Amino acid sequence: MTGKEKTELRKTQILQAAAKVFAEKGFQEGTIPDVAKESGVSEASIYEYFSNKENLLFSIPMEAMQRLSEKIDFHLKLIRGSAEKLRAILYLQLLFYIENRDYAAVIMLILKQNRRFLDTEAHQAIRKHLKTVDKVIRDGMECGEFRNDMDPYLIRSTCLGSMEHVVTNWLMLGHPTDEELLKWVDPMLNALVRGVGAGNELNQCPLKHLIVPEDVEA
Amino acid sequence: MTGKEKTELRKTQILQAAAKVFAEKGFQEGTIPDVAKESGVSEASIYEYFSNKENLLFSIPMEAMQRLSEKIDFHLKLIRGSAEKLRAILYLQLLFYIENRDYAAVIMLILKQNRRFLDTEAHQAIRKHLKTVDKVIRDGMECGEFRNDMDPYLIRSTCLGSMEHVVTNWLMLGHPTDEELLKWVDPMLNALVRGVGAGNELNQCPLKHLIVPEDVEA
Amino acid sequence: MTGKEKTELRKTQILQAAAKVFAEKGFQEGTIPDVAKESGVSEASIYEYFSNKENLLFSIPMEAMQRLSEKIDFHLKLIRGSAEKLRAILYLQLLFYIENRDYAAVIMLILKQNRRFLDTEAHQAIRKHLKTVDKVIRDGMECGEFRNDMDPYLIRSTCLGSMEHVVTNWLMLGHPTDEELLKWVDPMLNALVRGVGAGNELNQCPLKHLIVPEDVEA
Amino acid sequence: MTGKEKTELRKTQILQAAAKVFAEKGFQEGTIPDVAKESGVSEASIYEYFSNKENLLFSIPMEAMQRLSEKIDFHLKLIRGSAEKLRAILYLQLLFYIENRDYAAVIMLILKQNRRFLDTEAHQAIRKHLKTVDKVIRDGMECGEFRNDMDPYLIRSTCLGSMEHVVTNWLMLGHPTDEELLKWVDPMLNALVRGVGAGNELNQCPLKHLIVPEDVEA
DNA sequence: AATGAATGAGGCTTCATTCAT
C-alpha cells in the first residue's frame, strides 16, 4: 500500500515539476535535467516512471483532466438548461486553467500543437470532454434554447475558441490578470450565448425540467 | 539591382522552404539541414541570409503579414459599416490562411506560443493588425452598431479566438476541409456579430458614411 | 543443507538464464534486466550471487565445463589408441556443444574473445582440457600413431580449429543442422587424423595397451 | 579531386583508428571518443563519415578485404594445381592478418560473432572470398587432387578453421610470435592438404596445366 | 556570394550497481 502510494506521489511530483519546466521554457527548451532539478529527483529516476521525454509530456494533463472532468460531470447534474450548462462548463474550465496555470500552459501552448498527442490516451480524455460539450449544445438546439440553423460544431468552436484565445493571451502576455479573466467569463459567455442563442430570451426550453441528469453522461 | 533582386529571391526561397519544413515538423524537429534540402540551398548559405535559426523562423511571417495587411487596408477603404468591416477583416484573414497553409501553420502553431516572438519586428506587424481590428470594433461601439457594454478587447478576443480555433483544428486535424472552412465563415461571423451586436438590426450606424478610410490606419 | 541446495539451484537458474540471454544478444547487448526477467529473479538478487556482470558471464561455463571434463575423463579410460582417444574427445566436445547450444554460444562467441577471461578460474578448466588433448597427441606422436614432424601445438590447433569453425558457423548461420553437424564429425576427424597421422594405417601404436588411464589426467 | 581525395584520406584515418581501438578494447568498450582521440578527429566528424558506431565497425574490413581479394586473385592466376592454389590463398590470408593485426583482430574477434554483420556489404566481400576457396577445392576434387569422398564445405571448414584458430590464439595470447606463425603455415598446410588430399602424391592433377586462370574468377 | 567540411555543446537514454527494507 504505502509503496504504491509513494510511487504515485513521486510520479505526481515529477509531473508537477515537468509541467512547471515545460510551461516556462517550452518542451524542447525544457530539459530532463531541468525537470530532475525542479523535482528533486535524479534524471534516471524520471525514466523509471516515464518511458521517455515525450511520454512524460503527454502524461502531464491526464490526472488534471480527470479531476476537471469529474468536477464538470458533478456540476452538470445540478444544473438545468443548456445555456446554463454550457456556461458552467466553460466557467469550470476557465477556473481550472486559472488554478493550474502550469497545466494550462502545457495544454494550451504545447500539447495543442502536437500531432502525436492526438493519438494519446490523454487526448481521449479531452475528446470525451468535447463530447460532453457537444451533447449540451445539441440538447440546447433540440429544445430551442440555441439557434438550430448553425452547425453545432461551429457553436462549440466559437465558445471554446473564444475562451482559449483569452487564456492563451493571459498565459503569454500576463494580460488580463487572473481577476479580470474571471470577471470576463460572464460577459463573454453572455455574448456567446446571445450569439448562439435562439433569440427569444433564455429559459425558454419547455422541456428543460424534464432533462434527466443522466443524459449528459451519454 | 539584379544582385539585390537575386538576393531577395533567394531569401524568399529559403523562407518558403522553412515555412514548409516548420509547418510539417515543428520548429525544433525541423532542422536547418531540412530547410537546406527543401530549398536547394546549402546550410551555410542560409546563414548568409538569416543570422540564426530562430531569426529565420521569425522572418517567415513578415512578408506574408505585409501582404495581408495591405490587402485588408485596401478593402477596408471600400466598405462602410463596422460590422461589415469586421466581417471583411476576418474573411480576408481566413482566406489568407487557407491560401497559405504553411504560413498559417507557422503562425498559429509555432509563433503564437513563442514568447521571444513578441519582441520581434514581425510581431509588430501583427500588433498593428490587431489595432486595426480594435479600431473597427471601437468605431462600431461608438456608433451603436456593437454592444457597448462589453470590453472591446473581449469582443476582439471572441472574434479572433473563434476563428483561430477553427483554423487550428483545420491545420491539426485536416477538418473541416478548405471548402467547408470557407463556407463556415459567414454563419460564424453572423453569430459573432449577432452576439456582439447591439441587438437592433444591422446597418444602423448613422455615421458610418462619415468614417473616413484613413481613420482605420491610425 | 536445504538452504545451500536452494542457493545452488538459484545460481544455476540464473546462470542458465544468463547463458540464454547472452547467447541470443551478446554480452553487452544482453542486460542484467534481461537476465532477471529470463530467470524470474530480481536484478538485485543476481548481485547476491554474482559480484558483477562480468563475473556472471565468467561463471557460466564453469559447471558445464566441469561436467564435460568429467565425462571425457571417464570415456578416455575406456579407450585405447591415441587416434581413438582424440576422436572421442572431439566427439564428446561436439556433442556437448550441440546439447548445450547456449553454453556453446557463450563460450565460442563471447568468452573466446575476452582477454580478461584468460585470468579466470573457468579458463583454467579449459586449459586443463587442452592439456588432456595435448597429452593424447604427444602420446600418439611418441608411439608413432601421429606424425612426429609436426609441432604438437599445431596438431591440436588443427583439430580444435576445424571443429570450432564448424561449430561457430552452426551457431551463427544455423548451418549445418544439428544432425548434419553430428554426421560430419566422423569424416572431419578422419581427414584430420589422416592429415595428422603417421601415414601407416591406424592402430599401429605398439604400446597403446600400456598407456594407463591415469596418465591422461596429469 | 583534391577534395574527394582528402575525404577518402580522412575516412581511412578514422577507420584505422577505429580498427586499433576496437582491436584493443573490443567493440563495446571502445568508444567513439576513443576513436576520435586516436584519429585526431572530432567525435562529430566521425559521424560525417559513418552513420553510426556499428556502421563504422562494419566499414573497417571493406578496404582491407578488397586489397586482399585483389592480391589473391592476382596470384591465383599465376599458379597451377589446386593444392598449390589453396596453399597460396591460405598463405596470403595469413600474411595479411600478420601485416594488419588490428584488422585481423576486428575481423576474427569482433565481426565473426556479430549476426548483423552477415547482412553487410562487407560480408559479401567475405562470401566472395569463400567462393574462391570453394572453387579451388571443387576443382581439386574434380581433377583428383583432393579426396572426393568429403563434403567440400567440410574441407573448406577444416582449412579455414585451423588457420583461424591459430590466428585467434596469436591475437589473444600473443603466441606464437609473428615469425613462428609464418613458419607454421607450411607444415599446417601440408598436414591439411595431406588430410584432404587424394592420397597419391601431389601434382597428380592431369589437367592442371589446362586450367585457365579465368576459372578462378567465376 | 556560396558551400563543403568540421566541431562544440549538450540532451536523451541506458544500465550496472547499491541500499534500505
Added chain:
DNA sequence: TATGAATGAAGCCTCATTCAT
C-alpha cells in the same frame, strides 16, 4: 535472503553554427 527503488556515470548522436576556400 530477496527486492523495489534510486542513481551515477557515461555513451551515442544531433545540430546549430563557423570558417576556409
